[in-house]
Amino acid sequence: MNMTAADRTAIDNDLARTQTYFEIRRIRDQEAAAKKQERHELAKKRDANRSTWMRQTQSTRPRRLDVNELNPVTGALTWPRLLQGPDYSQDREALDRAFASRAATGGLSYEDQQRVAGVADDLSALLKSRIRDLPPRDYLNSHAFLTNLVYESRSLPD
Template sequence: MAALVLPLLASSCYAQYWGGPWGGGYHASTAAEGYQRGLADVVRSQGQYNLDTSRANVNQQEANAAYIENRNRAQEVWFDMRRRNDAFRAEQAGPRVTSEQIFRINAQRAPKRLNDDQIDPVTGELHWPLLLTSMIYTPYREVIDAGFENRHQKGSFSDFDAHQTVVKAVDSMYDELKKRIRDYEPQQYIDANRFMEALSHDVRFPSS
């Protein structure tokens, strides 16, 4: 405070002399009046500084409060949008599938063994679709027919090697059919493919 007062006092005292080097006289105010005026200026400046500082603090606090409010609002909007999105997806997906339903679906999708229209349940004779009676497939059919007849008579394949021989014959015949897909009428190929799919699954069972 003293550092601010002294220059102002000196300025006030100097202000009493109004003539300067060209002559003249002194101001009518006294040194006491100059001191009081300088002190008032200091007090007024200090008060203005305090007021400006207070306003700046208030503005900063208001800005901080607005920032926090905006951030909280943005978070609320984000979580609300997420809840809406989750609800929409759940609605679109429909009810959740139970474990029992999953089991039934998988069972329906699983390959089926040969049915009674494809294999004689009494003799074990295979009922080949017309397309698969082509001479191209004769070598495979002979091995497969003998293997299935043997499995039906004995209840199972005689040994591992015999079983694998029939499995390889079925796989090779199926591959041959797939390679010739463009050579056949669509419905003929569909019937043959359906039969081979069931045969390929059925042959994996050692017993009938």
């Protein structure tokens, strides 16, 4: 009878060990699936953030001036209304000369590009110092024009 009780206990222990093994395996599989799902959701969120970031940077990056803003043959610039004032004439003339030279020679030297950027920065600083007195839309258009002008100066003419 002792042998039978011992056999029964051994069988019960083997059964409990087997059940415990499969229970632990099931728990590990669930945890692995949960971690995989979490990684997948993080990757989706990261990709969504990346695409949002790409859209935002593309929409705010400078663009080339179009033919309404820069005559590709003569290099003549069409200035925003705000920058047509007499306070900006000296800087405007310097930039007009640079872009006329660019149209004639097919590009600007590095030094000329730096001068264009410096003059545009000076104009932007002057605009910014008067920002409280300017219509917001005119300020934004003028600032964007200057940013695009610098970008254009670093590009080869079409």
